[in-house]
Amino acid sequence: MRILVLILLPWLAIFLQSTIFSFYSIKGTTPDLLLVFVTFFALFNTAKKGSGYAFFCGLLEDLYMGRFIGLNALSKGLTAYIVGRVQGNVFKENIFVGVLGVLVATALNSLFLFLISIMVFDVFHIDTGMLHHILYQAIYNTIVAIPLYIWYYNSSNSGVLRTPGRV
């Protein structure tokens, strides 16, 4: 059941991002629910598992978009790896850890996207419009992270996302 939910979560996130959230975007910006889930997964698991799951989620997004396949997979994978590396040193019961984690992950993911794009394609030109998008997305992600972290925390402790064999 846990595996099924973990597979369905990114699928559902893409559906919500491409419909409800994009129809009601704020200043043309939609939240990155995939990144939010990936951050939470990395926080509650190891860096290796987190980066693997993030790579899968990013790949699904890339395959849906059909362009630059591997770009989101790689940026999300690397972001989750960094988040996963620090997860052992943070107090996950505190909601601010999840929220701050999403904020940092948004910045890291944007940075990786820029670096990979500039390195491989030289297509993304940093302009003020893009920086606004990142800023709005960071705020949007942080806001949606609050209820989602509560759900994720409860689910991973005593709900559907609880790791089998965990006490």
Next chain:
Amino acid sequence: MFKLFKSKFFWLLLLVIVISLVVMNATATQRNNITFLEKVIRDTYVPLQGGASSLRNNWDGWTAVFSDKRHMHQQIKLLEAQNSQLALENQSLQEYKLESIRLRRMLNFDNANRENYDLLPAHLIARSPNNWYECITIDRGSRQGVEKGMPVISPNGLVGRVGSVSENSAQVSLITDREMAVGAIIQKTRETNGIVEGLGDSNQLRMINIPYYSKIKKDDRIISSGLSAIYPPGINIGTVTEVSPEPNGLLLVAMIKPAVDFNKLEEVFVITGYHPVEGFEVEEE
């Protein structure tokens, strides 16, 4: 350091990064066809996205059921539909009018008008799930005759072109996407051949390659030039909001407000074919 080289995870990570970069490079350029896996993934979303889009479109209608405004709402919908139709016709007529004036001045009339489009109506069912690409998904795919590269318009003007197609849906790259470029001219004077490019912002386009001597000015209407093989000539792109010189001083750059409100886009038309109008004759004055 050597401990790192002995780690299986390190080598796996390196392999994944290399493979990703190779695949990224291979899929960065325009592909003729998307893979079977991509088609399957997209088509799994189509029914749900179509449902969500219908729900959104009908939301106003549902709320109006409980109010006296229902009749008024229907009237508005009807008038909006008529208005869209008229706007589309008006766009064509504007072109005919200007073309007619030009042709009357010419001795040798070359029939270059290609405004006879085969239009396939389609509904917008989804937008880009991330903020880096400006694209939409429509509910018409290869099964309905949509092909990659076909131009997409709305009654107000140019929307973009089909980027990739699955069985029951197609992804349309909007002209506001950073990778899009359209050959354009000023409708009134026809004197400037520039390139309109997307900025990744749904409210703004930029026209480049405008010679310094161009008479382009604010409020000029910009239309497709037809020089590219993709877009037919005469499709409304937008209106000039600002003109400024480029740093080198040899060229001008103009900011364009798109004719289409991409945030309110619900229905579009795919141009599945366009041909010269036959039998179009100009009477002698």
